[in-house]
Amino acid sequence: MNQRILLMSSSRKDNLGYLEHADAQIHALLRHEPRKVLFIPFAGVTFSFDTYEGMVKPVFERLGYALASIHHSADPRRAVDEAEAIAVGGGNTFALLKRLYDADLVDAIRAKVQAxxxxxxxxxxxxxACPTIRTTNDMPIVQPPSLRALRLVPFQINPHFIGGKPAGHNGESREERLAEFLHINAPEQVFALPEGSALFSDGSNGTVLGERHALHFTAEGQVETLREGETFPLSRITGPAGMDGWQDFRA
Amino acid sequence: MNQRILLMSSSRKDNLGYLEHADAQIHALLRHEPRKVLFIPFAGVTFSFDTYEGMVKPVFERLGYALASIHHSADPRRAVDEAEAIAVGGGNTFALLKRLYDADLVDAIRAKVQAxxxxxxxxxxxxxACPTIRTTNDMPIVQPPSLRALRLVPFQINPHFIGGKPAGHNGESREERLAEFLHINAPEQVFALPEGSALFSDGSNGTVLGERHALHFTAEGQVETLREGETFPLSRITGPAGMDGWQDFRA
Structure with missing residues (x-):
């Protein structure tokens, strides 16, 4: 396969500005080619899509890539079909997926990226980008028709990974949340990405980007650390049964 | 109306033991009456229902109330119909709601508590207990058929409320998550409960229990603090349109 998929944990790392840590990662994806990027701002909730585009466009332009947001397009499906690259920003995952379904873009984006x-x-x-959004950290403020998502990779991502919990607080830690996910959904697998880390998929292999590494959860209580530059074959990942024909998920 | 509904933020407060902070709140609900409590352990994921019952039963017995878990019952619907009180424990909200739907208990519990x-x-x-689970903090590890829930009260609860975020972390704070909820779903309202706080509803009025107070979010950016013992009429709360006939929710 010949795919190019970059999944970053976060827009910010430490106290750096918006996507300021991500220059090398974005260039690794777009390779200084003169591509026009289609931006999808649907995860933004408390600010306008114009505002969101205004945050992202200067970042990509500074790196040499043109960018326009899909919300300007009268025909979003066609905008996806004609896109030379697709960028999907952070915010609320449930709002994002619902709006992708509402605009009938899920299958279109999937086909485009697979090609x-x-x-x-x-x-x-x-x-x-994962099989489902079942490993999001976000609040389910709206209900998408399904938690099934773009299925561009066979594993789940947990972004903004941070271990432990605040002193004196008794809510679940991130590790406990992922243990619950794996208890029910193993042999599905999760890559937890600390802020600043990313995974790159070429359709055959995954590669860890960013010096904070990635945590690979393969079952409840089983985790290994993958360091920057480490590569793994996607064929080794157990996704939801039948990534292509897959219609539902367990439990 | 003559209802008795106690919604607690958490099983633990600070470093106290399981439900150890909750004696007065539980007695406020059960009034030292000799009621047998039906326990619903469905939110537990990484431990058995037997283990869960073993944590909760001694707490209620120490307070003078018998308790048995529904998972021992061959006919869970009947167990609900015959329950003298119902206790629903914490864990994963999505797993809990899915199992309530799978066992066809949502309408049965609702009717029983309304009576x-x-x-x-x-x-x-x-x-x-809320109109929906859209203000849970939990990871959506499984997909219930709907986010619509028991609808015992017209407002949303956000449990385990804690302000701010860890230094250097860029994930959303709880305040940002609730702002996103309200941005889309206002005039629906949210009560955020710090650990140790609770709300009591008698079907006509709500009352804040616990010295940590409750935060009442009435719209994006609008919040007031309700102190221990403060009471508000439920008729003042704007729930999802038509609590009884209500079939879906906004987005």
Whole structure:
């Protein structure tokens, strides 16, 4: 396969500005080619799509890539079909997936990326690239018709990964949440990405980007650390049964 | 109306033991009456229902109430119909709601509690008492048929409320998550409960229990603090349109 999929944990790392940490990762995806990027701002909730485009466009332009948001398009399906690259920003994962379904873009984006169009997502934009959004950290503020998502990779991403919990707080830690996911859904697998980390998929192999590494959860209580530059064959990943024909999920 | 509904933020407060902070709140609901409590352990994921019952039963017995878990019952619907009180424990809200739907208990519990049977929930057990589970903090590890829940009260609960975010972390704060909820779903309203706080509903009025107070979010950016013992008429709360006939929710 000849795919180019970049899934980043977050738009921010430490106290850096918006996507400021991500230059090398974005260039690894777009390779300095003169591509025009179609931006999908649907995860934004408390600010306008214009505002969101205004945050993202300067980042890509500074790196040498043109960018326009899909909300300007009278025919979003056609905008996807004609896109030279697709960028899906963070925000609320449930709002993002619902709006993708409402605009009938799920299958169109999937087909386009499977055919080789580069895809970059961060945070919610990485969650929707997975088989489902069942490993999002976000609040389910709206109900999409299904939690099934773009299915560009066979594994789940948990973005903004951070271990432990605040002192004196008794809500679940991230590790406990992922243990619950794996308890029910193993042998499905999860890559947890600390802020600043990313995964790149070429359709055959996955590669870890970013010096914060990635945590690979293969079953409840089983986790290994993958370091920057480490590569793994996607064929080794157990996704939901039958990634292509797959219609539903367990439990 | 003559209802008795106790919605607690959490099973733990600070470093106290399981439900150890909750004696007065549970007695406020059950009034030292000799009621046998039906426990619903469906939010537990990484441990058995037997284990869960073993954590909860001694707490209620110490307070003078018998308790048995529904998972021992060959006919769970009948167990609900015959319950003298219902307790729904915390864990994963999505797993809890899915199992309630799978066992066809949603309407049965709702009818029973509306008819006056006392209900106590904590954490996920408070989330499912609301119109929907759209203000849960939990990971959507499984997909219930709907996010629509028991609808015992007209407002949403956000349990385990904690403000701010860890230093250097860029995921959304709880305040940002609730702002997203309200941006889309206002005039629906949310009560955020710090650990140790609770709300009591008698079907006509709500009352805040616990010295940590409750935060009442009435719209994006609009929040007021309700102190221990403060009471508000439920008629003042704007729930999802038509609590009874209500079939779907906005987005």
């Amino acid at each position: 080789g169009t580069p895809y970059v997502g961060w945070s919610a934009g990485s969650n929707v | 006056g049977t006392p209900y106590v929930g904590w954490s996920a057990g408070s989330n499912v």
